[in-house]
Amino acid sequence: MARIQQGNGLLSSESKSFRGTTESVDKLDDNSSESAVNGLDNTEVQTDKYGFIEGAQQYSSNSSAEDVPPEILRQREAKWLDMLNNWDKWMAKRHKKVKVRCQKGIPPSLRGRAWLYLSGGKVKKEQNLGKFQELDSQPGDPRWLDVIEKDLHRQFPFHEMFVARGGHGQQDLFRVLKAYTLHRPEEGYCQAQAPIAAVLLMHMPAEDAFWGLVQICEKYLPGYYSAGLEAIQLDGEILFALLKRASPVAHRHLKKHKIEPILYMTEWFMCAFSRTLPWASVLRVWDMFFCEGVKIIFRVGLVLLRCMLGSQEKLKAYQGQYETMELLRHIEPRYMHETFLVNEVIELQVSERDVEKEHLSQLRRWKETRGELHAKSPPRMHGARAIMSAEPPSRQDLRQNPTIIVESPVAVENDGGRPASADDKKVKKKTKGKGEKEEEAQDEERGQTAAVAELPPVEVTNPYPALAEPEDSPSTLGSQQSLSSGEHDTYL
Known part of the structure; x- marks a missing residue:
């Protein structure tokens, strides 16, 4: 049902x-x-x-209580446009900065394009x-x-x-x-x-x-959608093994009541939490997932299990298998809140090496108890950098076909448009010349009026004119404040 x-x-x-x-x-x-x-x-x-x-x-209305101010959002959009215009250089030399910006949240107007670049789908x-x-x-x-x-x-x-x-x-x-x-x-x-x-x-x-x-x-997620679901079962065992280190109390409780990982984590992992978390949290998790790979999915699962089952006090009301399964099916909203969840995921120390080390261990155990895997899956890539290193793109593969036309100090020179004016160069020098810490402080300072915030209005081209919405549609309200007109601008 x-x-x-x-x-x-x-x-x-x-x-x-x-x-x-x-x-x-x-x-x-x-x-x-x-x-x-x-x-x-x-x-x-x-x-x-x-x-x-x-x-x-x-x-949905409360999960993103600390909405980013328009001027800060426009700064971030300009930075992302610069990254997308020079994607190979950023991934090769400043990958950590890309990761930090994904953790902060990709600007809504550029999220689809960023996901395509991060995943290697563009190439x-x-x-x-x-x-x-x-x-x-x-x-x-x-x-x-x-x-x-x-x-x-x-x-x-x-x-x-x-x-x-x-x-x-x-x-x-x-x-x-x-x-x-x-x-x-x-x-x-x-x-x-x-x-x-x-x-x-x-x-x-x-x-x-x-x-x-x-x-x-x-x-x-190679092998997740193959017949037999062997890959998801194997990752369930990996999750359970990692839980022993992340939350021994939760691990003991699940083991005591013989609650197998496949009973609660299948939908989490196979749908990348898109059917589990509130939408603001889904988007933030996917931003990090595309950048850093499957370890983000493991971290989210571990955070939820630790929050729900991580102390003896919390377990007093969940003494049986049925009660525990009901808890896992109805996660408390406070644990899924965007800010709380993202901070916990970032702080949890689970690396690609941890995942792969446990993968090899569980694979050996699988072969000893069940024999060889029936579905042979290619090795998974841990995020955007690994994918790009495995299949190096050419500059032609990374060229943009923008639907947003922006005359910004960051994007103009890189796009080969009009020569940057003296004021443009001054703003660019001011932005680029700051150290990373100073830049981040400026980025996060609420209410500050930055030079980039004075960009001229943007022209948005709908590549699907037949699907254009009425002028007064709720989907277009508030679009004058930012390049981002909201998550519902699905085709930008």
Whole structure:
């Protein structure tokens, strides 16, 4: 039976497998969102800044209490535009700075483009021009098409992109998932891929979302969506082993009640917490995940387990297996709050080396008890730098095709536009000449009026004019304050 989860208004299945089989799909309640969704197609509704219909996503209005002031946001946007224009240099020489900026949160207007660059999807797309269009034009494997169709309305049914059955959001989601089954026919379709693809589509066009999905499935979480789910089971054992060090109390409690990791972490990991956390936290976790890799997913899981089960005082009310499982299914909002969660994740000392060391240990144990793995997965890449080092891009692969035109002191010279004026150079020198600590202090100082904040108005080009929203739509309110007009500007 499906249920509506308070975290972000998503439908969550209690079935043990995410594999895209008719049997597992039939276990879901097809009527669960039918009555709530149908009736909204022709009705004017209010959405929050993320595109969710008001009231559908709990915590969305309060989860980001410390919204970044517009002038600070514009500074960050200018910095990100500079990084994207010189991506190879930043990744090679100033990767730590990129990581810090991802931890602070990528500006909403540039999030989709940044994710594509961080994941290596931009390079894949440039190296395989026309590939998505070729896959999109093919009919697809009938054994997957029907299953994908049934899953479309279950992905974020209260988000403005996916609220209408047969709308452009669901159409693009179908195209992306179908294309992946043709790209990897031996893997096919897994239900957990649908929310991943849907999150990507909220921030980028279908072709970019396809290559983002390819990178997640092949580089970040290889083997997660293969038959048998061996990779996710193995990572469950890794999580449990890391928990022994992060929170011995929680580890002992779960072991005492014989609660296997696969019972509570499958949806967390396979959906990268997109069906678990409030939306502001989802986006911040994904910003760090694309930059630093799967260790971020492990850290989030460890933080939640430690917060919920990390002391004897907390365990007094959860003495049995049932009570503990209920707690893990209904995480307290305070532990999922954006600021709290991100700070805890950053501070938790779990590195790629820790994950890989435990991976080898658990792999040996798996072979001793269960034999060889049936699905051979490529080694996973731990974040953007590892992916870029493994497949070095050319400058041509990294060229930008911007939909935002900005005449900023940072971007003008790098884009080969008009020569920078004396004032431009002065501002650039002032910004670039400061030390890292001074720059960060300036970046975070609330209410300070910076020279970059006086940038001229921007021109935003909608690459999907047919999908342009009415002038007074809630999605466009407040867009004059910043390059970012909100998370719901899905195609910037």
